Amino acid sequence: MPELPEVETIRRDLAPELEGRRITAVRIHHDDIIIDALPGAEFRRRLEGRHILAVDRRAKWLLLRLDLGILVTQLRMTGRFAVGRGAVPPLAGFRHVAAEFDLDDGRTLFYDDVRRLGGFLLLSEPEWALEESRFGPEPLDSGFRAADLGQALRRGRAPVKNALMDQSRVAGVGNIYASEALHRARIDPTRPVSDLTDEEVRRLHRSLRRILRSSLDSSGTTFRDYRAVNGRSGSFQTLLEVYGRDGEPCTNCGQVILRIVQAGRSTYYCPGCQR
DNA sequence: CTTGTACCCTGACCGC
DNA sequence: TGCGGTCAGGGTACAA
Numbered sequence: 001m002p003e004l005p006e007v008e009t010i011r012r013d014l015a016p017e018l019e020g021r022r023i024t025a026v027r028i029h030h031d032d033i034i035i036d037a038l039p040g041a042e043f044r045r046r047l048e049g050r051h052i053l054a055v056d057r058r059a060k061w062l063l064l065r066l067d068l069g070i071l072v073t074q075l076r077m078t079g080r081f082a083v084g085r086g087a088v089p090p091l092a093g094f095r096h097v098a099a100e101f102d103l104d105d106g107r108t109l110f111y112d113d114v115r116r117l118g119g120f121l122l123l124s125e126p127e128w129a130l131e132e133s134r135f136g137p138e139p140l141d142s143g144f145r146a147a148d149l150g151q152a153l154r155r156g157r158a159p160v161k162n163a164l165m166d167q168s169r170v171a172g173v174g175n176i177y178a179s180e181a182l183h184r185a186r187i188d189p190t191r192p193v194s195d196l197t198d199e200e201v202r203r204l205h206r207s208l209r210r211i212l213r214s215s216l217d218s219s220g221t222t223f224r225d226y227r228a229v230n231g232r233s234g235s236f237q238t239l240l241e242v243y244g245r246d247g248e249p250c251t252n253c254g255q256v257i258l259r260i261v262q263a264g265r266s267t268y269y270c271p272g273c274q275r
Numbered sequence: 276c277t278t279g280t281a282c283c284c285t286g287a288c289c290g291c
Numbered sequence: 292t293g294c295g296g297t298c299a300g301g302g303t304a305c306a307a
Contacts, residue, residue, distance in 0.1 A: 265301090
């Protein structure tokens with residue numbers, strides 16, 4: 001799924017399209033995208049007629065705040081949105097539409113998801129508050145200091161790459177930005193979090209925020225499946241220094257970038273300058 | 276408690 | 292052209 005910069009890009013795209021609109025009809029083509037296992041008919045009944053007050057983000061989740069409850073969505077690996085007029089979105093790549101939400105201005109919000117790993121939850125405020133309490137701090141919040149990152153990371157002995165992706169420690173960081181931030185901070189991804197020095201935590205804090213911010217400026221990384229709203233691509237992939245670049249020379253020291261597997265996912269790093 | 280592994284699902288890609 | 296294996300930016304349930 002898209003990570004923090006991608007989900008935030010989608011949020012910025014969707015907000016002006018959806019805020020103030022009313023949902024007039026809902027069509028669900030695959031019940032398995034209703035994550036809380038609400039029957040499709042019940043999900044529809046509870047959504048139709050609702051007003052969308054605001055579009056927010058927390059970690060990698062999008063929140064459509066309604067006049068009654070919150071429609072929470074998670075795109076996981078291949079979820080996408082489009083807003084358009086007509087029965088089928090006029091776009092390449094929308095071949096697996098799983099849900100459609102008609103709006104009161106005559107347009108439709110389409111949700112497409114090839115693998116159907118993503119989907120929706122319809123929650124009350126207290127239910128969302130409970131879900132939300134599991135997330136660590138937002139790394140781009142102005143109040144998020146190096147000391148906060150240190151506190152979040154220095155628990156147990158997990159490899160720092162795994163810890164960065166743990167949503168209960170820091171919210172919104174996934175596989176791409178974990179690798180990129182560690183490379184920029186010159187930290188070996190296999191290092192146990194308990195061994196990081198204060199200086200290394202400060203470097204990681206700075207690198208992580210810089211990378212997330214500049215990716216956001218590029219509308220995210222379209223490496224494979226991710227698209228912003230209506231098929232728009234991000235461009236940060238041209239600025240990736242290690243992700244997907246195994247076998248190429250490190251831009252910093254020239255050594256060959258390696259791919260290893262941590263917690264079942266690919267990690268890319270430079271054994272020359274990441275210590 | 277923390278950490279690792281299997282799994283959900285489909286499609287793209289690579290080597291033979 | 293076909294076939295099998297591997298991989299994919301995520302998160303969860305469950306095991307150790």
